[in-house]
Amino acid sequence: MxxxxxxxxxxxxxxxxxxxxxxxxxxxxxxxxxxxxxxxxxxxxxxxxxxxxxxxxxxxxxxxxxxxxxxxxxxxxxxxxxxxxxxxxxxxxxxxxxxxxxxxxxxxxxxxxxxxxWVQGESLAAHVDKHHASPKALFDLAAAWLQLLEDLRRARVAHGDLQHGNVVVTPEGLRLVDYDGMFVPALAGRTSHERGHANYQHPDRTPDFFDERMDSFSAWVVWASLVALAHEPSLWKRFHGGDDCLLFRKKDFVERERSALFKALLASPHAPVRAVASFMLGTLLPSSPRSVPPLDGAAIAGLEVPRVMPALPPEAKAPPSQTAASELARFMVPELSAPAARGAVPLEDRQVANGILLAGGLSAVLSVAMSPMWLMGLGVTGGLGWAWARSAYQRTRGLERLQTVDAALATTRKDLEEAEARLQQLREDRARVEQEARSQCAELLSALEAMSSLRGVFVQKARDAYQAKLAGFTEQRKALSEQESHARQSLEGEQQAWEAELQRRLANLTSADRAHAEALRMLQEEHVADVLRREPIDKARVRGVGLTSQAIDLLRSNGVLTAAGIVAGSTSNIQKLPTHHQSLLLEWRAGLEQWARESMPTQLPEAQQIALEKNWLEFRARTERELEALQAERARRTEALAARFAALREALSAEESEVAELLWRKEPDVSGFMEQESLRLTRELKARTMDLDAAGLKVEAARRACASLHWRREELEREQSALGTLRFSRYLTLLLKDNPE
Structure with missing residues (x-):
């Protein structure tokens, strides 16, 4: 068509x-x-x-x-x-x-x-281009990406071509378009009609890989790009992000050992970027497409990323969230550019601290040497020292920020706990609404499924009507091929016989010298024959002995007139010719022949040589022209034969296309009404599930709120970790240290 x-x-x-x-x-x-x-x-x-x-x-x-x-x-x-x-x-x-x-x-x-x-929004590539320098925006996008993948797995669906052009970023969340290569369970066992965008697919993907796992590699490619950009926005321009890709291209997967992008990621100063690149090179690409693990929170949690910030003190640690957003934050929140001030201790504070420590030590010595009453002095000194140290600690620069961070972190953790509880509740509510919608729309769903099955039956009947005709074209093509083969063999045999004859003629004309030798041989033979023809039989004489007149008459009566007529055995059949006359004749002829050969010419006359050379050249040229003409005729007849059968095949294909076209035109008539009815049922189902859409929007809003709190918590925890040196225990160490930092 x-x-x-x-x-x-x-x-x-x-x-x-x-x-x-x-x-x-x-x-x-x-x-x-x-x-x-x-x-x-x-x-x-x-x-x-x-x-x-x-x-x-x-x-x-x-x-x-x-x-x-x-x-x-x-x-x-x-x-x-x-x-x-x-x-x-x-x-x-x-x-x-x-x-x-x-x-x-x-x-x-x-x-x-x-x-x-029509989905109103911007493509994934355009959104990343706009926000590639904003780690927070990329984190929000990555969280939405994981939610999209979770929804696909929950529905047992694989898109088949997850890439920047088929993902639209909208205020309500990510939307998918182009379902040509989508997999649903009812299509299990079929092959894929497409391999997806090469810059997002495993290089070893084949059409027979068509199941729920198709999107796994593409999912990791997008996520890895977002992680890398969250830490190094310069990668976007450096590797021409947005040019039919986010960061990775097919050549990076195929030639990964020489990939400039992978080399840059592995050399990154940021541990998460190196971890992601190593995982792709060491696990994803060496695996078969079917073995690539799905991208989810558990998979991300399995990736090791060394902490670059000091660990939190035990009293500051909180149970980490196990959600995917928490794992995303671990990878995507950038490290602080520089640790907070470590709170250097003033010299006068250290001197006071050393004085208090000396007074306490003196009290302890006096209590041993003089009286236990001095222990009271030790206690008073220790209490005063502790009170003074706490007061000095409160005056330390940066403590106020640490206290603010501690308070904000506590609030954020509480808010996150409440938000996650709300998200879980909303998800349960949505599941309940979905179940209720299924129950309420059971009749509609059954009608939709029945319509789909009925359409398949009608379409199959329409195809069956033409199936016999279409099947016959294969046999006709086979018959045409056999006829063409026989015709070619016949033509080849005929032409090859003529070519062999002409080739034989050319083989006998190897050179002019050979032709000259042949002509000279014939001239010499003619000279010998002429000498023998000129000697009459009555002159036969050997060593003075000749033939009798009766013998001569007898020979003439039998047709032997000259020496040319005497050959071995020719006279033995003449009756009444004596044997000794037969011997005489043979000896006489042999002598004449020997004399003739001694006197025969040793070269051709010049005129004959010229004529012979000319005739030889003309004969050879004529034979070569005949061979060329024969080969041209062979090519012409072969081409004509091929053209004749090509025309027959073209006519057959035209007839087949006509039948197929009838089927193509007929099928829309058969299925058109049913498609419209299916569309009407789908619309009615959509109208009855408006509550489900509303519940989904609430879940999406709650998920975004949780993601934002995860980001905030991770930021505060990292700042708290950097400020951890300002705690009182650390301050006491600095007070009593001989060489302060």
């Missing part, structure tokens, strides 16, 4: 009432370009497999995906299963979507489209 071009789609979209079968889209108004030569035409947004147009339909906006590359035969069935599963498994990140086989009419023919709720 040949799909329309972008200009064809644009022309059709200018008239929505004629272009669409869907009632909402028929009433829609496409977004148009405002300037340039194409001003006033529908605004296209090009993608890998489709061009997207935005339509305003009343108070709602929809994205219409018009396919620019052929889709798979089962794409409608896959979308039906995805829509059914998403309707029964609520996710805040999903959007309303419908696959319409009878989607858009272009030049009198219907083509499929995907109708999807």
């Amino acid at each position: 040949k799909l329309p071009s972008d200009s064809d789609y644009q022309a059709a979209l200018q008239h929505p009432r004629q272009a669409f079968a869907d009632p909402e889209l028929r009433a829609g108004v496409p977004e148009v370009m405002g300037s340039g030569a194409l001003a006033g035409l529908p605004r296209p947004r090009a993608g890998n497999f489709a061009t997207v147009y935005k339509l305003r339909c009343g108070e709602r906006d929809f994205a219409v995906r018009c396919f620019t590359r052929p889709i798979q035969q089962d794409q409608a069935v896959r979308y039906a299963e995805v829509i059914r599963h998403l309707s029964m498994n609520w996710m805040s990140s999903s959007v309303e979507v419908a696959f319409l086989s009878r989607g858009i009419q272009v030049q009198g023919h219907w083509f499929p489209i995907v109708k999807m709720e």
Whole structure:
């Protein structure tokens, strides 16, 4: 099936009432370009497999995906299963979507489209570009990212192409678009029609990897990018973040030993960045795509990151939260640029402290040497020293900040505990609302599932009607291949026989010298034969002995007139010829032949040599031309044979395409009504689950509040750790130290 071009789609979209079968889209108004030569035409947004147009339909906006590359035969069935599963498994990140086989009419023919709720927000890449220098904003995004992954796992869904262009950041949370490669449990056992964006996928991913684990590697890639940028925002410009990626590219995964990005991450002064890079290089990339662990709080908790700040004193520690946000904060809150002031002790304070210590020591000595009453002096001195030390400690610079941090941290921990309890309660409430919605919408869900099954049955029947015809084309192609093979073999045999004959002729014309020798040999033989023909039989004489007249007459009567007629055995058949006459004749002929050979020419006449050279060259040239002509004829006939069978195959393909086109055109008619009915049921289900949407928004708001408190707690704990040297025990040590810091 040949799909329309972008200009064809644009022309059709200018008239929505004629272009669409869907009632909402028929009433829609496409977004148009405002300037340039194409001003006033529908605004296209090009993608890998489709061009997207935005339509305003009343108070709602929809994205219409018009396919620019052929889709798979089962794409409608896959979308039906995805829509059914998403309707029964609520996710805040999903959007309303419908696959319409009878989607858009272009030049009198219907083509499929995907109708999807328009999501107002910014892409993941644009959001990171705007906030790459804000660790807090990146932390909030990472927390939302983990929540998105948790929702996908809970619904047993894998998007299949998690990347910056398919994730939209909205005030309500992250939303997912483009469900062409989505996996739901009903599609188990099938293969993937796409491999996802190469800059976010494991390099070893194959089409047969199609299950709930598909998104694991992509999830880690996005999270690792956010962690790195939270500590080193300069990486964004240094490695051209936002250029079809966040940070990582396919070549970083394939050529990881030479990757400049991985080298920079491993050399980072920040422990979390090094830990993430090491985990990707040491665990994720060497693993098979199926073995990549899911990204969640437990997985992050398993990554070791050395603390660069001093540990909190035992009395300041609090039980850490086990939530994913807590683990995120551990990785993404930057270290303090410099530790707080350590509270140097003034010299006069150290002198007073040493004096008190000396007085106490003197009291102890006197109590031993003179009277136990001096122990009272030791007690008074110790009490006064303690009171003075506490007073001096209260005056230490930075203590006020430490006390503020302690108070803020205590408040934050309490608020976080309450917020997490509220979040848990809201999640339980949402689960209860979801369960109630399932019960209340059981009839609708059953109708939706039945409609999906019924559509599959009707579509299959439509396909079965053409299946026999389509199956016959394979046999016809096989028969054509056999006929072509036989014709080629026959042509090859005929042509090869002629070529062999001409090659044989050329092989006999190896050189002009050989032709000269052959002509000279023939001239010499002719000279010998001529000498023998000129000697009559009556002159036969050997050593003075000749033939009798009777013998001569007998020979003449048998046709032997000259020496040329005498050969071995020729005279033995002549009756009445004496034997000694036969011997005489043979000896006479041999003598003549020997004389003739001694006198025969040793070279050809010059004129004959020239003529012979010319004839040889002409014969060779003629033979070579015949061979070239034969080879050209062979190529021509072979090409004509191939063209004839190509035309037959083309005609067969055209017939097959016509049958397939009938099926393609018929299927939208069969499934169009059912798709609209499924869409109506989905809408009704959506209307009945408004409470679930509201509960989801409350959960998202509570999750964000918890994430913010986690960030705040981690910041305060790190500052408290840096200020920990100002505690009273540390101050006493500094007072009595000989070499203060």
